[in-house]
Amino acid sequence: MKKVLLIILSGLLIFPSNLVSATGVSTDKSRAKILSQSIEKQTGVSDIIKSNLNEDIYTDNTSIYLPNNGTDNVKISDLENKKDSFEIILPKEANNSTPKTSANGTIVYNNEVNNNANIALQPTNDGIRSLVIINNLSASKEYTFGFNLPKGSRLITAKEYLGAEYDTKEVYVVNEDNIITSIISPPWAKDANGSKVPTYYKVEGNKLIQVVEFTKKNAFPIVADPSAWKVTKCITSITLILASVALPALKIVKIKKYIKELGGIKMTVMLLMGTANAKEKVATIGALAAEISGITDIHDNCF
Template sequence: MKRPINLVCACAATVALALSGAGIAAAVPVEQLESVTTYDTDSARKGIGATSGLIDSLIKDTTPVEENIAYAKETSVLTGIPTKSDLTIQTMKGAELLKIGVPGFKWGEKRELSILKKGSQEVVSNPTSDGVQILWKINKGSGTESLELKTELPDGSKWGKESDGSISLQRKATDDFSEVVMKSGVPWAIDATGKKLPTSYIIDGDKVYQHVQTDGAVFPVVADPDFAWWGSLAICVAEVASIFVPGAQIIKGAKAAKAIAFLAKSPKLKKIIDSLGGLNKAIHTMLGKLQGKKYGEVTERVLKKLLEEGKGALFDILGIGGCYGVYAN
């Protein structure tokens, strides 16, 4: 799953992977991990095998990797996304790198695709510009197979279950509002014939497990847990505050001038802004909407047009792209 996003969260939530069959095994300490070597993509395809083209697809979509894949030896714990000390997330708007590595591997200024094995199971972890995608391949087994995601959560954050079976990481943004900062896709798993298998996420504090029931399945079985950062309301609020003159409800001159020039070329969007009382009031009203404030039917309808019509361009010009990221998600 890939979701366009203007901003990734200005907080760190790190995830480590561990595999087990019919139960959860304790992860091997990081110090016991063997060194990591690299292979080109052709060697990696032969070594791990391509299931339904998914691995090839992940390799193809991982850019700008210089055809490198990190591979941990059979005896290593499966740790595709390591602990906090091994993870670097560039968080603010404009950052394109989400660096995820295996302990012991030295990262350059590029994204990497990690392929790791343990027993009959394999995991490909693919960092994207807005999150991480994990391909879990089970070559044989019986009963319930489990993938463990160990996380180190930001202060005030916790995992929660959504009605569709997905999970979200929520943190308290203000005294009255909690925001979603990361969300998974709906869990799924299929066997070699394409048959859908029963699967679900289980939350245990800072640990998340994906369980797959493999009885009667034709192997290999593939699952695809993936997570994406969501726009941060806390950052949106900070961005809006930064464009206004301190102590006044007026947008700073340079920002206002750029916005006015842009609106002069977008009469439809200018009409929407004017109907909200002008640029200053429109931005404050928009922020109130994103914070959960309720307005009258007419204002709600106009705000929706404002958020949709500009497609984020006006927000970027003003320097509040994070606000559009909140709305888009």
């Protein structure tokens, strides 16, 4: 069973334009440097893969191609199964921009024509972390990532895939067999005071739209960032169970319930594999483990 690629699209940075101009310069290079430093302060840099644009980055069984123009697409290639390869179309705010790469590997697509918002990317060991940089209150509250998917694949929300009662706020890429091949982590946002800013995804066909409901009451900058995570075959094993007709319906319902309580499929697998601290979720992870312990594929790939 192949490894699943995690695509992280929910990183978000809202950044005031007056901070950018505080240096007294507005060159493309200096502005990109300030933005990348602010992003890296929130995301950290330990998991970023330093790369050259227009070259493939290899991570496990996947290669990632980052364009040297924001109008071009990010290409995700599955080296084991070419038919699961796809492309990501960056939001229009990246159009016609020449990216600047920081010393740590953050790539800022700095569009000087539209300073309301910019796009940044961080390639990691697990996929792509994407960040929207919102510079002022005149910026859009919606940012659209397009997906060129393989034939038969589609985007689907966790609400639709798992059911409204078990919605984890994730978005999945599923193949023609309705098996998850990529995960987009739930979005979140906080302002400079640590207050949460409402943010969520909309899916329209093969478009993923991140909505950020910031207001003039928010303190800038506002930062949201999901941690990168190493995905394993365990995800595929669990999603095959969710699509199974061989297991009792009640068991599948229980598994979905525990997945929601644990924070989504990604977090569930992290807890099962011991790569996250269970803390107050010890009882729930134990209950889930009891439900799936007798399933051979789960045992082989998750424990």
